[in-house]
Amino acid sequence: MVETLSVWASIICISIGVVFFGAGTTGMLRFPDVYTRLHAMTKADNLGLGFVALGLLPLAPSWSDALKLVLIWGFILMAGTTAAHLVAQSARRHGRQEKLQGEEM
Amino acid sequence: MEIVYLGLSAAIMLSFAGGAIRLLRGPSRADRMMGAQLFGTTGAAIAMVLAAAMDAWVLLDVGLVFAALAAVTVIAFVQRAHVGHQVDEVSAGKE
Secondary structure, eight states: HHHHHHHHHHHHHHHHHHHHHHHHHHHHHHOHHHOHHHHIIIIIIHHHHHHHHHHHHOOOOOOHHHHHHHHHHHHHHHHHHHHHHHHHHHHTTTTTOOTTTTTTO | HHHHHHHHHHHHHHHHHHHHHHHOSSSSSSHHHHHHHHHHHHHHHHHHHHHHTTOTTTTTHHHHHHHHHHHHHHHHHHHHHHHHHHHHHHHHHHH
16 A cells, blocks of 8 residues: 555656656747746756656665665756856857847847 | 656657757757757656666666766867857957
């Protein structure tokens, strides 16, 4: 009984993570500016990955696998932070301006 | 239960395809550099869900490699774009 409950809980967690992935990609497609697109992708996708890792934790057969799941999420977090700063700096250096609200599209 | 995990990994792949549209259409280099980070994140996510789907937990090592190399990939792209821009400036200044 407990086993089935944990399997359903992990499927719900992974589904929430997939919803966040979809939200991040939708933001990346529809936001007007490269800086806002960076926000959407970095934060929403990493949160989705965190939920996926959280949902897979009860299913992992050993402690080392659970540690690998947490490590994957930690590495992607660090990579995402670094990438967001670097890409934003590079875009600014190449002269990309933000699209402020009220400006004509 | 396996079909549910496979369906979820297909949904993540759809999300990646949507991000690849931005990679193709992106009007600037920064939009395309985000594709590198997207590869790392969605690749790690798909590897993790497939490890649960097929009960082959060795795929977590694949996800770990994706995650560890994601930062290096984006740094390489940014460095390449920046160096290319500097080379253009130098060659334009010589004229």
